[in-house]
Amino acid sequence: MKNFKGNVLFLDRSDINTDEIIPAKYLTEITKEALKPNLLEDLVLPGFSKEDTRDKAVIVTRENFGCGSSREHAPWALEVNGINVVIAENFARIFRQNMYNCGMFAIELPKEKIDYLFANYAGKDVSMEIDVDQNTITINADGKSETIDFKVGEFDKTLVKEGGWVGYADKNY
Amino acid sequence: MGKTIAEKIFDAHRVEEPFPDTHVLKLDRVFCHEITTPIAITDLMARGMDRVFDPTKIKAVIDHVTPAKDSKTAEQGKILRDWAKRHEIKDFFDIGKNGVCHAIFPEKGFVRPGYTVIMGDSHTCTHGAFGAFAAGIGTTDLEVGILKGVCAFHFPKTIKIVLNGELKPGVYAKDLILFIIKELTVNGATNMVIEFTGPVVDAMSMESRMTLCNMAIEAGGTCGICYPDMVTVDYLWKFIKDEFATKEDALKEYSKWVSDDDAEYERICEYDVSSLEPMVTVGYKPDQVKTVKEMAGTRVDQIYIGSCTNGRIEDLRIAASVLKGKKISDDVRAIVSPATPAIYSLALKEGLIEIFQDAGFCVTNPTCGACLGMSNGVLAEGEVCASTTNRNFNGRMGKGGMVHLMSPATAAATAITGTITNSDIYQA
Structure with missing residues (x-):
């Protein structure tokens, strides 16, 4: 399994698309590692700088994250930067499936929980840890910690535990 | 059920x-x-x-x-x-x-x-x-x-779109799908299939149906679907004629791939589109859509006609009919990419390539290049493109560039004036 623990990057916007996560001009790369410097390069978000992605493991954002292209370069660009968890109100279908297919987490939380996370934690030094067996997110900030639940389908969880879809499919089909 | x-x-x-x-x-x-x-x-x-x-x-x-x-x-x-x-x-x-x-x-x-x-x-x-x-x-x-x-x-629920009426001259499948995306929003169909049905779709060519289905993803849809009918059979006939005795037999076989009348839908949206106007996107999301008339006069730097949305022969015919005998504005450059070699050859045979070239268009080989800013027509910072493609994301056709999505007719009219223009003034 991948690492699901670390610092949190808050991106307070809906509809962040795959072209913003990794622009098409980098799709000529044939290794995942080559995408590392260009994560979120074209993101339009006041106050955001690419430096903000450094030493992060989790992204918390709003609605429809990962809309647009089918490029798996988007999850890969996150992965090679150490970010294996994105928490949002909802995701574009292909991006969401790509995350789980890579053994990464695309966690959906209800709007009120996302609002709560932004209201209480955005702008602070926050870390989160996902407990894969318990379906919980433990949030650490200001020397305190709290735990919230999330829902994940059995298939998605299996992919996370198996480290992705290729290994699972090869065994089963 | x-x-x-x-x-x-x-x-x-x-x-x-x-x-x-x-x-x-x-x-x-x-x-x-x-x-x-x-x-x-x-x-x-x-x-x-x-x-x-x-x-x-x-x-x-x-x-x-x-x-x-x-x-x-x-x-x-x-x-x-x-x-x-x-x-x-x-x-x-x-x-x-x-x-x-x-x-x-x-x-x-x-x-x-x-x-x-x-x-x-x-x-x-x-x-x-x-x-x-x-x-x-x-x-x-x-x-x-x-x-x-x-x-x-995961099992996709279905949104059924019923399109009634008749499109006005100068209004095409592209205008329709931009209107539908505006109605559904960019994630209104996420994890869902969009069925396009009704008399307007029945009257459409396969090319127009492909334009409709092509942009289902821009509303988040997993797939756009049109029911197979005689138009589908006619399009496929040269490939399936050995499998079926008659076209009617093929239609009968394919008719099993049509939704039942009592099928369950997530949502059914019915529109009379007889008064629909040519549409164009305005921002960085494909659901930010206005009528061409509202956007008339907006300056552009480049016109692009092509892509999996609108680079087929029907699209080139429509654009050429607007451009025939005209020149593009001195203030713009224009590019057309026929989507396949067969389309290119047909366009050449029909004299469409000559019309594009006489008007001042650059005709490229078939490629996706410009649509996603990879080659053959990348925008410079701050430039604006009138494009028949499917995505207007920030920087999509080049970092710092802006894209207005529109039909081939509108793109052709826009090439002539250099500003977003309704094609009706050039269509008899």
């Missing part, structure tokens, strides 16, 4: 349901291009699993950057080319024979009603125009598709 066409296709292709709402489907087609496939190929090789499930069901094309523009894109083409050769994938379309994937694969008759199709490309939803379930997927799903011929999906 009846079933939707997507349910029927799922039922006919389900291998198993290993977990609740996880449907592993058998695939009829796995389409590949040189951007998303090479990493799947190299990963399979690294795993010691460099195999393909069925070389006759896999079709591949070099289309995004072609001919190669640099060493990296040359390498991507080479990986795909070598792989196709190694596995005896006969339907591989290399430079000279290649076109935009969602134009060339239907043109070759590779998609049939009731099929399951995947491709590592979000606009794979285009092929639903034939009454197929066709979904864009990522490289890992593609890798498993290539290796095992299966793909897993």
Whole structure:
């Protein structure tokens, strides 16, 4: 399994698309590692700088994250930067499936929980840890910690535990 | 309770349901291009699993950057080319024979009603125009598709769009789909199939239906679907004439891929589109749409006619009919990319290429290039493009560039004036 623990990057916007996560001009790369410097390069978000992605493991954002292209370069660009968890109100279908297919987490939380996370934690030094067996997110900030639940389908969880879809499919089909 | 066409296709292709709402489907087609496939190929090789499930069901094309523009894109083409050769994938379309994937694969008759199709490309939803379930997927799903011929999906609910009335002259499928995306919003159809039905769709050519289905993903849709009918049969006839005694027999067979009257829908949206105006996008999301009249006079720097949305022969005919005998404005440059070599040849034969060139257009080879800012028409910072493509994301056609999506007719009229222009002034 991948690492699901670390610092949190808050991106307070809906509809962040795959072209913003990794622009098409980098799709000529044939290794995942080559995408590392260009994560979120074209993101339009006041106050955001690419430096903000450094030493992060989790992204918390709003609605429809990962809309647009089918490029798996988007999850890969996150992965090679150490970010294996994105928490949002909802995701574009292909991006969401790509995350789980890579053994990464695309966690959906209800709007009120996302609002709560932004209201209480955005702008602070926050870390989160996902407990894969318990379906919980433990949030650490200001020397305190709290735990919230999330829902994940059995298939998605299996992919996370198996480290992705290729290994699972090869065994089963 | 009846079933939707997507349910029927799922039922006919389900291998198993290993977990609740996880449907592993058998695939009829796995389409590949040189951007998303090479990493799947190299990963399979690294795993010691460099195999393909069925070389006759896999079709591949070099289309995004072609001919190669640099060493990296040359390498991507080479990986795909070598792989196709190694596995005896006969339907591989290399430079000279290649076109935009969602134009060339239907043109070759590779998609049939009731099929399951995947491709590592979000606009794979285009092929639903034939009454197929066709979904864009990522490289890992593609890798498993290539290796095992299966793909897993959650069950898609369906939104049914019923289009009544008759489109006004100068209003096309592109205007309609921009209007529908505005209504649904960019994630209004996420995890869902969009069925396009009604008299307006019945009266459409396959090309127009492909334009509609192509942009289902821009509302978040998994697939756009049109019901197969005699228009579908006529389009496919040269490929299926040995399978059926008559066209009526083919229609009868394909009619099983139509939703039942009592099928359950997530939502049914009915519109009378008789008064619909030509539409254009205004911002960086495809649901930010206004009428061309509202946007009239907006300056542009470049016009682009092409892509899997609007680079087919019907699109070139419409654009040429507006451009005939006219010159493009001195303040703009204009590019047209016929989507396949066959479309290019036909356009040449019909005199359309001459009309484009006389008007001042640059005619390129078939490629996706400009649409996603990879080659053949990238924008400079601050430039604006009037484009018949499908995405207006910030920087999509070049960093700092702005894109207005529109129909080929509107793009042609815009080329003449240099500002966003309704084509009606040039159409008798």
